Amino acid sequence: MAGPGDPDPHAVPQPRAGSGYERPARQEGEPGPATGRSAVPERSPQPPATGYPTGGQDDPHRRPAPSPRPHPSAPASPPPTGRPSTPARATASVTPVSGAPAASDGAPSTGSSSPSPGPRPDTPAPGAGGYGEEAGVDAYVSRETPSREEDDPPLAMEAMRAVQILNPSGEVTMPRPARPRIMCVANQKGGVGKTTTTVNLAVALALHGNRVLVVDLDPQGNASTGLNVPHHAGIPDVYDCLIDNVPLAEVAQAVEGIPNLWCVPATIDLAGAEIELVSVVARESRLARAIAAHPEKFDYVFIDCPPSLGLLTVNALVAAQEVLIPIQCEYYALEGLNQLINNINLVKQHLNPTLDVSTILLTMYDRRTRLADAVEQDVRNHFGDKVLQAVIPRNVRVSEAPSYGQSVMTYDPGSRGATSYFEAAQEIAERGVKLGGAA
Incomplete structure (x- = not known):
């Protein structure tokens, strides 16, 4: 145990004066206090958390300035006349192989570094103006890249389809049948595209040299709306032909903007024709006699039927020679198809022996669903x-066109809906030639 005069063994030894261990005095700008109590320098205030350099040149938290990049050397020879100059590419210096002279005056080195591979055998050498000379332009184009001749842009393809559908020259591009074809567009289910099919097929055939008449037999008058034909109250319509024996030529109206196309409109008065026809003699053949008495001969007569199996639909079946059935690619459309076929067979047995279901058209096809494929396969297996x-696919342009008083053929001739109806009309025209020859 140490006495009063003995030194404390736990005390920190202090340096003696002149021993060489004295603390140097703080220099100007050095952080921390110049005292012997603590060797920790005092904390300087932190810069604001802005992410940008602050302070002057003496600020220890100031971001250092980036070191300047070496200026690329000038090209050995000026670029050829008429071509934009290409700046030289900055490259890292390499040590030439022993025995090869080093590069000088900006000229490329004749030696090569050990890890750098040589040029590809099929790669052309760059010309004086860099890569992209006449000899090497095609070598950097992928073989899978189509040329302009092989693949036109989508707008050009759409414009080509529009010109083909509109047929501004007026030439007869769809063959005309040898005898008039009267087609009844019927389906007792509503919303399957009867009116849309009637309007667009009629416009497509009329634009390509056929004389077409559309008879709107639906009291809603949607076919008249799609062809922009007036059908308000007081306009002579198909009701006058059925009830008052008015000639069809006095009721038919020429469709504006579409040559060789006429329409017999339907007004709301046609809704009462179902009841008034009950007591009329030969009520089932009133429309057939009106069409037969028309002085002009048409290539096609399309009758747009209402979504029912009443007397109006029976009149259309008796007047027609062929039945066109649009079928929506859904289950409900198939469910009522059997009953429609039975009614057509009854009319064929008792009223119109020449009636035949000649055409089935699939509408509102949605290729994203398996149901549409299943319905298509069932219909094709049954009707052959x-x-x-x-x-006809689901297309918004087809639904927008009636709001402008047009068919999709004239509203957006380059759309998928117009193209599909054009193909359907062309197929119907070709089938007519096979049945009875061309005019």
């Missing part, structure tokens, strides 16, 4: 060659 190869 009567089903058109053209299928």
Whole structure:
């Protein structure tokens, strides 16, 4: 145990004066206090968390300035006349192989570094103006890249389809049948595209040299709306032909903007024709006699039927020679198809022996669903060659066109809906030539 005069063994030894261990005095700008109590320098205030350099040149937290990049050397020879100059590429210096002279005056080195591979055998050497000379332009184009001749842009393809559908020259590009074809567009289910099919097929055939008449037999008058034909109250319509024996030529109206196309409109008065026809003699053949008495002969007569199996639909079946059935690619459309076929067979047995279901058109086809494929396969397996190869897809342009008083053929001739209806009309025209020859 140490006495009063003995030194404390736990005390920190202090340096003696002149021993060489004295603390140097703080220099100007050195952080921390110049005292012997603590060797920890005092903390300087932190810069604001802005992410940008602050302070002056003496600020220890100031971001250092980036070191300047070496200026690329000038090209050995000026670029050829008429071509933009290409700046030389900055490259890292390499040590030449022993025995090869080093590069000088900006000229490329004749030696090569050990890890750098040589040029590809099929790669052309760059010219004086860098890569992209006449000899090496095609070598850097992928073989999978189509040329302009092989693949036109989508807008050009759409414009080509529009010109083909509109047929501004007026030439007869769809063959005309040898005898008039009267087609009844019927399906007792509503919303399957009867009116849309009637309007667009009629416009497509009329634009390509055929004389077409559309008879709107639906009290809603949607076919008249799609062809922009007036059908308000007081306009002579098909009701006058059925009830008052008015000639069809006095009721038919020429469709504006579409040559060779006429329409017999339907007004709300046609809704009462179902009741008034009950007591009329030969009520089932009133429309057939009106069409037969028309002085002009048409290539095609399309009758747009209402979504029912009443007397109006029976009149259309008796007047027609062929039945066109649009079928929506859904289950409900198939469910009522059997009953429609039975009614057509009854009319064929008792009223119109020449009636035949000649055409089936699939509408509102949605290729994203398996149901549409299943319905298509069922219809094709049952009806065979009567089903058109053209299928009408779901297309918003088809639904927008009636709001402008147009068909999709004139509203957006380059759309998928217009193209599909054009193909369907062309297929119907070709089938007519096979049946009875061309005019």
